[in-house]
Amino acid sequence: MSILVNKDTKVIVQGFTGKEGSFHAEQCLAYGTQIVGGVTPNKGGQEHLGKPVFNTVAEAVVTTGATVSMIFVPPAFVADAVMEAAVSGIELAVIITEGAPVRDMQKAKACATKNGMMTIGPNCPGVITAEECKIGIMPGAIFKKGNVGLISKSGTLTYEGANQVCNEGYGITTAVGIGGDPIIGLSYKQLLQMFEEDPETEAIVMIGEIGGDLEIQAATYIEENISKPVVAFIAGQTAPAGKRMGHAGAIISGSAGTAKEKMDALEAAGVKVVVSPAEIGKAVKEILG
């Protein structure tokens, strides 16, 4: 078992024939992901990486039976692509694109919600179910199959955390990079619930950062609903207030959104909070024994 995606998941790629889309679709295919086609307007009918190209998402869905779309279109067009996926029967859109305007994502997410489509990202590494299905840009080789679920706002911290977990002799069920933008799709809360319900996941690693209050909401949710052990790290304890730390959403506004308030809330909810990402693997080992 796993969450969200597995070896049977059929995936299309929006922005399939572009440089990024091509490169990463090829990597995903090599990993074993069932990429069944892609969408690039005006290139319908062609073949790319041995898979059919469609003009519209609707055609792609009807022809291939895909339920997930991996989105690589440029930032200015990403909201359009997400909304097209939402109204065309896609169930989950994984938005890799970085630099989408906040207003556009607000609109796209409202449309996705209305049409019952889940989204991950934008500006994220994607989702991977170890040794089954990789939908995103993460290095697949570091994710060994195991019993730890991982949720992270940061791409490289996802790799760092997964690598440590695997080096300690454990592995990953599914890892989800949710992205660090001000407006994102699936968040800690929904994913924690999915991991709680997944019989194979025994522990959860949650990696957050400064800005916003998703981690605080997660703490409340964990306290009330999650029985599985959670290890957390919050990046940005040493970040100055008022500065945007790389991610669009990673900013301490006034006195809100600090690492400390998030760490305190998680600790109070019974989460094992580590002060350095270097301690993630050890903390998982302590819990799983």
Place this chain on the structure above:
Amino acid sequence: MNIHEYQAKQIFAKYGVPTPKGIIANTPNQAATNAAELGGDVWVVKAQIHAGGRGLGGGVKLAKSIDEVRELATEILGMTLVTHQTGPEGKLVQKVYIEEGADIVDELYLSVVLDRAAEMPIIMASTEGGMDIETVAEETPEKIIKIAVDPAFGFQGFHGRALVFGLGITDKKEQAKMIRFAKAVYTLYMDNDAEMIEINPLIKTVYGDFMALDGKMGFDDSALGRHPEIEDMRDISEEDPDERDASRYGLSYIALDGEIGCMVNGAGLAMGTMDTINYMGGTPANFLDVGGSANAETVAKGFEIILKNPNVKAIFVNIFGGIVRCDRIANGIIEATKITDVNVPVIVRLDGTNAPEAAEILKNANISNLIVGDDLGDGAAKAVAAAKGV
């Protein structure tokens, strides 16, 4: 991106948000000419910098004659203004805004920001204008009204009513004026991809009119491409030159006041690296995200920017190679040390794809001040030791 008060007021005017009349000046003489042109017998001379708290810092002063306008402009132009938002180094004032005086009977507060939890813009208002809103939120949170507006449906009558009743405005004419004001502010927030608008104070005049006495605006950087007229308002003298230089190479850099320079791929890992250095007893000198595709050129540029900071005693390069292979990054680091004169110990931790090959390359390069870190914890510990001269 942020803009100055006088620029925000230009945008306000376009949308019919009332403001006092004003003209921008670069010299004391121009300030005096502006005052004469505005007319009246009271003027306000306002320093234009990207920071709040200008009044308390001595950057906003009242003049009762044209000569006084000139004197005050002479005093304020060229001064380094220190406020609670500028940091102790302050900001150099290069422009003053000359504004007509206003007869104030009441000071209110109005802002529009994105509510990340609600995923829609939120209008915040308070009767406690002229005060720091964080203080109000802390001491008297009941005095802040919050009204979320779903952009799918826009600003409706009930939003306006919630606002005026919340602010205790009972006069019907005044209610209509305030609703018009708030609707215009919301509209310009949406139209221009603003990230935040803050009007503090929003004043009521003796005539029962509402006016934006101050104006602060920030914009979504990702949306500037479709707003060239706002991009034109960028004042590069307000931005940190090293941060700007870094961004031209696709690097995200922020200077801090510690001793260990950091070069990392990915924003989260970059923050995590700073936190780890701190945890190990050291102090980070900067945040630096070299991005997903680190190569010899970006690494060299990273070294150059880090080494401009004289406090740097060691550099910790922490790369988790994903799609980018570590052996290529190792070669990049070796190239970079040839291009840039790196005169402090460099601790390199490369993990991920092809890490063993990378370690071999670094070992064989025989660079005297290069130390290999085995993992994040080991690399950070070695960097802290190196900075302490151990």
